[in-house]
Amino acid sequence: MYDFPDSRGHFGPYGGIFVGETLMAAIEELRSVYERYRNDPEFIAEFERDLKHFVGRPSPIYHARRWSDHLGGAQILLKREDLNHTGAHKVNNTIGQAMLARRMGKKRVIAETGAGQHGVATATVAARYGLECVVYMGAEDVKRQAPNVFRMKLLGATVVPVESGSKTLKDAMNEAMRDWVTNVESTFYIIGTVAGPHPYPMIVRDFQSVIGREAKSQMMEAFGRQPDRLVACVGGGSNAIGLFYPYIEDESVRMTGVEAAGDGIATGRHAAPLCAGKPGVLHGNRSYLVQDENGQISDTHSISAGLDYPGVGPEHAWLKDTGRADYAAVTDNEALDAFHALCRFEGIIPALESSHALAHAAKIAPTMDRDKLILVNLSGRGDKDINTVAQLAGIQL
Amino acid sequence: MSRIRSAFEKLGKNGQKALIPFITAGDPDPVLTVGLMHGLVAGGADIIELGVPFTDPMSDGPVIQHASERALKYGVSLKQVLGMVAEFREKDTETPIVLMGYLNPFEAMGYEKFAVEAKAAGVDGVLTVDCPPEEADQLLDSFTNAGIDPIFLIAPTTTSERIAKIASVASGYVYYVSLKGVTGATHLDFSEIEDRVNEIRKQVDLPICIGFGIRDESTAKSASRIADGVVIGSRIVQEIEQSDCQSAVKNVTAFVTSMRRAIDG
Numbered sequence: 001m002y003d004f005p006d007s008r009g010h011f012g013p014y015g016g017i018f019v020g021e022t023l024m025a026a027i028e029e030l031r032s033v034y035e036r037y038r039n040d041p042e043f044i045a046e047f048e049r050d051l052k053h054f055v056g057r058p059s060p061i062y063h064a065r066r067w068s069d070h071l072g073g074a075q076i077l078l079k080r081e082d083l084n085h086t087g088a089h090k091v092n093n094t095i096g097q098a099m100l101a102r103r104m105g106k107k108r109v110i111a112e113t114g115a116g117q118h119g120v121a122t123a124t125v126a127a128r129y130g131l132e133c134v135v136y137m138g139a140e141d142v143k144r145q146a147p148n149v150f151r152m153k154l155l156g157a158t159v160v161p162v163e164s165g166s167k168t169l170k171d172a173m174n175e176a177m178r179d180w181v182t183n184v185e186s187t188f189y190i191i192g193t194v195a196g197p198h199p200y201p202m203i204v205r206d207f208q209s210v211i212g213r214e215a216k217s218q219m220m221e222a223f224g225r226q227p228d229r230l231v232a233c234v235g236g237g238s239n240a241i242g243l244f245y246p247y248i249e250d251e252s253v254r255m256t257g258v259e260a261a262g263d264g265i266a267t268g269r270h271a272a273p274l275c276a277g278k279p280g281v282l283h284g285n286r287s288y289l290v291q292d293e294n295g296q297i298s299d300t301h302s303i304s305a306g307l308d309y310p311g312v313g314p315e316h317a318w319l320k321d322t323g324r325a326d327y328a329a330v331t332d333n334e335a336l337d338a339f340h341a342l343c344r345f346e347g348i349i350p351a352l353e354s355s356h357a358l359a360h361a362a363k364i365a366p367t368m369d370r371d372k373l374i375l376v377n378l379s380g381r382g383d384k385d386i387n388t389v390a391q392l393a394g395i396q397l
Numbered sequence: 398m399s400r401i402r403s404a405f406e407k408l409g410k411n412g413q414k415a416l417i418p419f420i421t422a423g424d425p426d427p428v429l430t431v432g433l434m435h436g437l438v439a440g441g442a443d444i445i446e447l448g449v450p451f452t453d454p455m456s457d458g459p460v461i462q463h464a465s466e467r468a469l470k471y472g473v474s475l476k477q478v479l480g481m482v483a484e485f486r487e488k489d490t491e492t493p494i495v496l497m498g499y500l501n502p503f504e505a506m507g508y509e510k511f512a513v514e515a516k517a518a519g520v521d522g523v524l525t526v527d528c529p530p531e532e533a534d535q536l537l538d539s540f541t542n543a544g545i546d547p548i549f550l551i552a553p554t555t556t557s558e559r560i561a562k563i564a565s566v567a568s569g570y571v572y573y574v575s576l577k578g579v580t581g582a583t584h585l586d587f588s589e590i591e592d593r594v595n596e597i598r599k600q601v602d603l604p605i606c607i608g609f610g611i612r613d614e615s616t617a618k619s620a621s622r623i624a625d626g627v628v629i630g631s632r633i634v635q636e637i638e639q640s641d642c643q644s645a646v647k648n649v650t651a652f653v654t655s656m657r658r659a660i661d662g
């Protein structure tokens with residue numbers, strides 16, 4: 001049986017708790033609180049109620065028929081996380097963590113964000129529960145995801161642009177950690193992906209697993225069987241693990257995570273730790289990292305802010321090493337092509353992050369028979385990205 | 398006997414407290430580091446904490462972050478840091494040196510290889526900020542084999558259960574973090590610190606040094622009354638930041654001299 005992580009948060013050699021001593025007590029507190037509530041019927045019922053009435057779950061599975069026909073191979077099915085309230089899978093997790101924060105009596109929540117989707121999802125639950133909310137966002141991302149910055153502000157959050165390092169997601173995470181260590185008694189850190197120190201990778205996975213659980217029953221209902229393949233983009237890896245986790249023991253389903261190859265792996269300008277990095281320690285856990293030979297973390301590049309991160313959740317590192325999942329990478333241009341294809345063939349504007357998963361599906365579908373099924377996690381909608389896409393086309397909005 | 402232990406024994410005999418300045422290796426320029434280290438000793442340093450630059454210093458405030466950035470502009474690697482220590486040892490075989498950094502550069506070099514080369518270069522202790530004892534088994538084995546003291550932090554939030562765990566693996570000294578926050582923060586409550594340090598003494602049989610937030614004569618003096626040593630980081634890095642290359646050593650030495658006077662006085 002697949003039973004990870006172990007009690008100290010390890011997925012094989014990966015994961016663990018790598019933080020400064022000041023945070024150890026807070027992490028232990030979170031671990032024990034989560035242990036207490038994870039199987040608590042009342043906690044679960046509240047979580048499910050919120051997913052249904054506030055998020056709008058279950059999210060449908062949609063058969064992208066016209067695009068599949070055009071590609072001329074396997075059928076592409078989309079798990080529509082883009083239809084969630086706030087427009088991405090991120091909210092599944094922020095609801096769960098905010099419920100923990102409330103039970104711990106924390107009045108203030110903080111978050112890091114790249115694309116802004118996790119920031120928006122955190123600001124949303126904070127508004128709903130009346131919690132103070134501070135979101136750290138790389139100054140570079142503040143520029144390229146301006147609509148989400150404004151959404152967070154509308155929701156009452158304070159957005160702090162982070163000017164250090166590469167001014168992207170990893171620097172936002174550094175700054176959020178610094179805030180946490182300073183305000184550890186009053187503050188709950190809502191991490192947005194399956195990264196950070198244990199128990200975060202497990203907590204976020206568990207909350208996001210609703211995606212895969214729903215998919216399993218929806219597939220049976222609509223198609224009478226499970227898909228042949230799962231495809232999801234991987235930044236930190238939360239939407240991917242949310243889809244994969246309930247399928248881990250179902251070995252007939254191949255699972256593929258798709259990283260951002262940016263300008264191309266060979267150029268060095270990418271954000272693909274699993275495909276082109278090596279193991280190391282960053283942001284509280286051991287996993288694959290994009291780093292140089294001296295162990296310094298490299299600047300990453302992706303057109304999509306949500307994938308522009310040098311690390312990846314430790315469970316993905318383990319799934320890669322054990323071969324249970326495989327990982328591919330697609331370039332900015334390939335992702336953009338898929339972005340446009342989904343707009344034109346299906347009337348759906350996907351997030352640039354999700355477009356990476358779509359691009360990989362578009363590559364493999366033609367190599368497969370027409371009766372094969374590929375389930376792609378459409379992790380978010382692309383409204384936030386229209387400025388980026390317009391700019392690339394030389395259009396001023 | 399390790400250099401760190403003999404340093405504390407000597408201080409104890411003289412009724413003195415340890416003055417432990419911190420600088421980041423390679424800041425503001427790698428050619429200045431060894432000179433700065435000698436300057437620290439000239440000003441009265443008993444032990445030197447030498448920061449290993451890292452791209453993502455999660456536990457540091459802006460001052461030490463910027464020091465890391467300045468050093469990384471020159472591509473300063475862990476290997477080069479060891480080179481600086483070796484060069485320092487050509488003229489100073491007595492002052493203990495503790496490397497302070499984040500785990501990943503050590504992991505990239507390989508614990509075993511690092512420990513052997515560090516010992517050969519003249520490193521006495523190592524503090525990896527983001528590696529708690531629970532994750533340190535292999536690292537500790539390498540340090541023990543090479544004869545390097547693993548230095549650990551104890552925080553205001555550390556439970557007595559964890560203090561016991563830390564006490565069982567630490568050697569050299571333990572570093573009590575005097576506030577919740579990152580390096581460079583400035584709100585110290587010395588009566589609270591004193592209570593905590595007294596509690597820790599019941600469980601820890603090593604010298605206890607206080608750091609984070611020590612920045613002037615008055616805070617240095619207060620800290621030295623409570624603990625066995627005082628670590629001063631951001632304030633010294635600031636001195637370097639505000640100096641030009643010609644005056645850096647002179648200014649840093651003068652500042653350390655004033656701290657020496659404060660804690661001896």
Ligand SMILES: Cc1ncc(COP(=O)(O)O)c(C=O)c1O
Nearest residue numbers: 117235236237238239306353380
């Ligand atoms: C729509 C969308 N998909 C995917 C991601 C990447 O995160 P993860 O890999 O944790 O799913 C993000 C992150 O911002 C996102 O907004």
